[in-house]
Amino acid sequence: MTALTVTNLTKIYPRNLIALKGINLTVSEGDFFALLGPNGAGKSTTIGILSSLINKTSGTVSVFNFNIDTDFEKAKSCIGIVPQEMNFNPFERVLDILINQAGYYGIPRKIAFFNAEHYLKKLHLWEKRHNRVMHLSGGMKRRLMIVRALINNPRLLILDEPTAGVDIELKHSLWQFLTELNQQGVTIILTTHYLEEAEFLCKNIAIIDHGTIIENAPTKTLVNRLPIKTLILETSTSIQQLPKLDNFICRLIDNTSIEVELLKGQSLNDLFMVLNNHQIQITNVQNKMNRLEELFIRLIAENKAKSA
Amino acid sequence: MNPTITKNGIALYTILRKEVVRFIRIWSQTLIPPAITVTLYFIIFGKLIGSQLRDIQGISYIQYIVPGLTMMSMITNSYANTSASFFSAKFSKSIEEMLVSSMPNYIILLGYLFGGMLRGLLVGIVVMLTSLFFVPIHIQHLEVFISMAVLASLIFSVAGLINAIFAKSFDDISFIPTFVLTPLTYLGGVFFSITQLPVAWQKLASLNPILNIVDTFRYGILGISDVNIYHSYTMVCFLVVVLLIWCLVLLQKGVGLRS
Numbered sequence: 001m002t003a004l005t006v007t008n009l010t011k012i013y014p015r016n017l018i019a020l021k022g023i024n025l026t027v028s029e030g031d032f033f034a035l036l037g038p039n040g041a042g043k044s045t046t047i048g049i050l051s052s053l054i055n056k057t058s059g060t061v062s063v064f065n066f067n068i069d070t071d072f073e074k075a076k077s078c079i080g081i082v083p084q085e086m087n088f089n090p091f092e093r094v095l096d097i098l099i100n101q102a103g104y105y106g107i108p109r110k111i112a113f114f115n116a117e118h119y120l121k122k123l124h125l126w127e128k129r130h131n132r133v134m135h136l137s138g139g140m141k142r143r144l145m146i147v148r149a150l151i152n153n154p155r156l157l158i159l160d161e162p163t164a165g166v167d168i169e170l171k172h173s174l175w176q177f178l179t180e181l182n183q184q185g186v187t188i189i190l191t192t193h194y195l196e197e198a199e200f201l202c203k204n205i206a207i208i209d210h211g212t213i214i215e216n217a218p219t220k221t222l223v224n225r226l227p228i229k230t231l232i233l234e235t236s237t238s239i240q241q242l243p244k245l246d247n248f249i250c251r252l253i254d255n256t257s258i259e260v261e262l263l264k265g266q267s268l269n270d271l272f273m274v275l276n277n278h279q280i281q282i283t284n285v286q287n288k289m290n291r292l293e294e295l296f297i298r299l300i301a302e303n304k305a306k307s308a
Numbered sequence: 309m310n311p312t313i314t315k316n317g318i319a320l321y322t323i324l325r326k327e328v329v330r331f332i333r334i335w336s337q338t339l340i341p342p343a344i345t346v347t348l349y350f351i352i353f354g355k356l357i358g359s360q361l362r363d364i365q366g367i368s369y370i371q372y373i374v375p376g377l378t379m380m381s382m383i384t385n386s387y388a389n390t391s392a393s394f395f396s397a398k399f400s401k402s403i404e405e406m407l408v409s410s411m412p413n414y415i416i417l418l419g420y421l422f423g424g425m426l427r428g429l430l431v432g433i434v435v436m437l438t439s440l441f442f443v444p445i446h447i448q449h450l451e452v453f454i455s456m457a458v459l460a461s462l463i464f465s466v467a468g469l470i471n472a473i474f475a476k477s478f479d480d481i482s483f484i485p486t487f488v489l490t491p492l493t494y495l496g497g498v499f500f501s502i503t504q505l506p507v508a509w510q511k512l513a514s515l516n517p518i519l520n521i522v523d524t525f526r527y528g529i530l531g532i533s534d535v536n537i538y539h540s541y542t543m544v545c546f547l548v549v550v551l552l553i554w555c556l557v558l559l560q561k562g563v564g565l566r567s
């Protein structure tokens with residue numbers, strides 16, 4: 001079953017600003033899907049259309065085979081939305097917000113309270129249930145947005161930059177929370193600027209730039225697609241000049257670190273062997289850049305070159 | 309029961325409850341001011357000035373202004389409730405909580421309307437009770453009295469909602485009350501009978517919906533009227549239908565709500 005089908009989706013804002021140029025997306029049930037893209041690429045516009053906060057110009061969207069135009073009540077009750085920007089009434093109290101949100105979905109107060117308690121406890125907000133939103137910290141508000149999005153037990157959870165501006169510890173606990181949710185069967189779509197986040201969490205990734213999907217593939221495929229991988233090696237002893245190392249492309253950064261471009265098919269073992277032959281001992285190996293980041297930057301640059 | 313009806317019922321109850329809690333919580337700004345204003349009107353126009361005025365159609369001046377003052381408070385409060393509440397929700401973006409949910413637009417509409425009407429009617433009761441301290445009142449036509457109260461609070465709740473839908477700032481929701489509603493109310497026969505006007509002005513005045521509402525409401529309470537009450541009902545019902553359809557279309561299109 002597909003959780004989301006988007007066909008030929010376009011959005012033209014007033015003053016002829018074309019935000020989406022006919023995008024197509026399919027997300028299967030149970031997927032953990034990332035929508036990556038630079039600022040202004042059209043991620044929030046896409047999500048806005050899915051949540052019906054933005055009117056599309058053309059195209060179709062269906063959620064679990066319910067068309068959002070013709071079957072909107074059924075489609076919408078399957079979705080939970082965590083927007084990029086805060087949209088609380090700052091004077092309202094945490095528990096009221098949740099119970100009202102559930103009410104809008106037609107969920108009785110008792111059940112709403114039960115759901116609210118469950119997720120508030122999971123996201124460590126239970127103690128704050130009687131607080132007004134304006135007295136919550138930024139990270140707490142973000143978690144509250146997630147709880148609010150889950151209050152109707154959606155089958156599809158859509159998050160627009162859920163970890164923007166949260167500290168590392170919270171980020172990791174959110175990652176874990178989302179992973180668990182996904183394992184329980186909730187399909188998740190998120191947008192992010194953090195490529196490590198997409199790489200760590202998501203099974204499939206689509207890259208969007210200037211309103212077009214320029215790449216859509218499983219995370220593994222994308223990461224393995226890179227023709228080369230740049231590594232930084234640290235040596236135990238100081239090196240003055242780098243010897244010729246067979247087919248490996250190497251460059252000395254400073255006396256104790258070497259940059260190596262490992263081509264597809266070249267193994268790290270062979271490299272170590274060659275280095276060993278030259279009495280160079282390696283104490284540490286690290287990727288110069290996150291691999292996906294490398295691919296991302298490449299793709300965006302290619303897209304720019306193409307459109308130029 | 310049909311699950312869709314149950315769901316919509318819960319959604320409607322949720323909005324209505326939220327609206328009522330809101331205006332009850334700020335009762336000192338919503339329920340008390342009309343009582344104070346009307347007391348001042350009674351003291352000044354009723355007792356001090358009114359005692360020197362002639363009766364109008366056999367009714368003492370202080371009695372004559374009771375229906376108009378009540379209606380004026382109901383109109384302002386219904387309008388203020390939907391316009392302020394809906395615009396605040398838009399302003400804080402918390403309106404999105406409703407827009408993303410699965411409830412249909414007409415439930416949002418009904419929720420806000422019932423909220424506004426409830427405040428209008430409650431204020432109407434407060435004002436009527438206050439006026440009892442000054443004059444005895446015997447309601448002449450209960451069905452006219454009740455139906456006009458309900459229809460008027462409905463009209464101005466919808467109107468307030470439409471105002472909030474178009475509004476881009478808080479100034480925009482005070483514009484109509486100040487520059488349209490207040491003049492129409494003061495010219496709407498709250499304080500005088502239009503029979504005192506020249507004939508040409510009477511014709512013009514009878515096109516003012518607020519005059520028709522006030523006058524019919526006065527007929528319900530005191531049994532006297534300047535306009536044909538059937539004419540009034542036709543006008544009022546026509547307004548209700550037009551405004552409701554307009555508002556629903558606006559919500560459906562997402563004017564001012566969805567980009």
Ligand SMILES: Nc1ncnc2c1ncn2[C@@H]1O[C@H](COP(=O)(O)OP(=O)(O)OP(=O)(O)O)[C@@H](O)[C@H]1O
Binds near residue numbers: 040
């Ligand atoms: N309400 C709006 N009116 C007009 N133009 C808009 C509106 N919202 C977004 N845009 C434009 O549409 C384009 C896509 O914006 P969008 O918010 O979808 O980007 P994004 O991918 O979410 O970016 P970010 O990563 O910065 O959040 C941008 O050029 C933006 O200026």
Ligand SMILES: [Mg+2]
Binds near residue numbers: 043044045084160
């Ligand atoms: Mg965005």
